[in-house]
Amino acid sequence: MSIDTLSLPESEIRVRFERLARQWKNESRFMSNTAQMAMLPSYQRIIGLGMAVVPLLLEELRREPDQWFWALEAITEENPVPREYLGKVSNMAKAWVDWGTQRGFIKP
Numbered sequence: 001m002s003i004d005t006l007s008l009p010e011s012e013i014r015v016r017f018e019r020l021a022r023q024w025k026n027e028s029r030f031m032s033n034t035a036q037m038a039m040l041p042s043y044q045r046i047i048g049l050g051m052a053v054v055p056l057l058l059e060e061l062r063r064e065p066d067q068w069f070w071a072l073e074a075i076t077e078e079n080p081v082p083r084e085y086l087g088k089v090s091n092m093a094k095a096w097v098d099w100g101t102q103r104g105f106i107k108p
Contacts, residue, residue: 013049017056020046025066038070047071058100065093072096 024042031037057068069092073079080099085091100106
């Protein structure tokens with residue numbers, strides 16, 4: 001977690017995440033290259049929010065599967081997605097949501 005998010009209340013982290021997520025979705029809507037999408041400043045700022053944003057990313061994946069995998073892997077240093085799921089966004093999202101549920105980041 002970055003230093004400036006250590007002292008922020010959960011509600012402020014949520015507000016920042018939601019603002020940055022909207023910005024990222026708007027900026028990336030015509031992109032197909034996931035590496036380019038992940039390099040957008042708004043996406044990088046989400047990664048900068050650190051572990052505090054993991055539950056929010058997982059809830060977002062549960063609600064609307066999207067390219068949050070790079071951020072989750074960068075923050076958690078894990079990747080629960082089986083090889084056979086690669087490229088299948090809904091399956092990849094399910095793998096991450098299952099991972100987050102098992103580790104207590106989100107409720108089932």
